[in-house]
Amino acid sequence: MTTVLETCRIPPPKGAAAELLLQLSFFDMMWLHFNTTRRLIFYNHPCSEAEFFNTIVPNLKHSLSLTLKHHLLVAANLLYPLDADNSKPAFRYISGDSVSLTIAVSGLDFDELVASHARESDQFYDLLPRTPKMSDEGSYQIVPLISLQVTLFPGRGICVGLSNHHSLSDGRSILGFMKAWAMINKSGDDKVFVSRNVESLPSFERPICKDSSRLNGIFWDVMKKIPLKPAATHPLPTNRVRASFILRQSDTKNLKNLIFSARPNIDRVSTFVVAAAYVWTTLAKSLGPAGDENEVLIIGADARGRRNALFDPPVAVNYFGNLLGGGVARVEHRKLAAEDGFFAAAEAIVDEMKAKIYDGDEFLKSPENLLTEMPKYRNMRALAMVGSPKLDFTEADFGWGEAEKVEVLSLDGGGYSVSLSNSGDGDLVVGMSLTKEEMEAFASMFATGLYM
Structure with missing residues (x-):
């Protein structure tokens, strides 16, 4: 073909x-x-x-x-x-x-x-x-x-x-x-x-x-203790299907209002927070109980432009390389899958971002902690946020106009990942890669949950 x-x-x-x-x-x-x-x-x-x-x-x-x-x-x-x-x-x-x-x-x-x-x-x-x-x-x-x-x-x-x-x-x-x-x-x-x-x-x-x-x-x-292996560019067969889901501006506004009404103590409720919380809870509910009682959401953060204990002056925004850190939000599965799981997820995400990313860039103070922290989550079901709506690959215009669609094939790797990107008109595109059965359950719950 x-x-x-x-x-x-x-x-x-x-x-x-x-x-x-x-x-x-x-x-x-x-x-x-x-x-x-x-x-x-x-x-x-x-x-x-x-x-x-x-x-x-x-x-x-x-x-x-x-x-x-x-x-x-x-x-x-x-x-x-x-x-x-x-x-x-x-x-x-x-x-x-x-x-x-x-x-x-x-x-x-x-x-x-x-x-x-x-x-x-x-x-x-x-x-x-x-x-x-x-x-x-x-x-x-x-x-x-x-x-x-x-x-x-x-x-x-x-x-x-x-x-x-x-x-x-x-x-x-x-x-x-x-x-x-x-x-x-x-x-x-x-x-x-x-x-x-x-x-x-x-x-x-x-x-x-x-x-x-x-x-x-x-x-x-x-x-250096891990053997270097050739990169698996084509991990076939993936046994996966991929789909995109739209969170419209009206959806994210509605989700924010639900939080403001039910949990007025939660502040800094951004579009990212409600989108991540909604996808996380939808996935947890559609997959059912995890092997461990806890589930985690891995949140990335860009260290460029941040003046902190590690970098002063800050690293310039035009630096080409890796400069990622972040945080890990954790919630018990029973709370995440409960009727009010969306609020528990949002609260956990906001708390983690305030502790590690917003206030003082805590994630940059001891980067070596990543080496000991990440293995702790090995037995927990984890969802990783890939990319950001701020990083819009559709804007790369070769003279053919903005891109019609971006597919992140990295989502096909082991575990669970989600990509968030802009649709071009202010809506959010949620990219998922799951088994066929998992995708059917997720899609059904994603659509009905927006009307909670």
């Missing part, structure tokens, strides 16, 4: 920096043994195969090369030491390094793929690039960091797929790279991109704090 026509390597243009060598920070090391982050961005852009091959593909290759000039780290490799006791991992770019770009044509049903109802997850992986294999070089394993694929649906649309090693960066940085590529492709060169970002071109130097050396050592001592 999908035919790969070409896989090529795109280097930065001549005149780009000759090399780049950066030690990973502890924020990067946290993600060394995670699977790749996988996204598909769909564009409603009817075009012929002739236009695609003769104009669109050459333009994409040219603009990608220009983008790598400003995002050199994307073209780098991860150097993972074979002698982990005497070396630490690093990112390295040298002249000749490049990014893998696959060009394909698909006969899959574009309208079915961008729909909201439950669809088989496995079919989406035709649109995702394969990650180049690891190799050995002297005393290091060489790990490619990103791969890209552009797939044409003749006469209907285009899909841009990307898979990146999470140690490269978090969602904010990858979004910055994609929007830069899109802007450069749309304008034909990098002049507009540079003029708009002259004060905020991506910065790659790893952030230094007074505890950097100690923290890097602590995290590496843990990570």
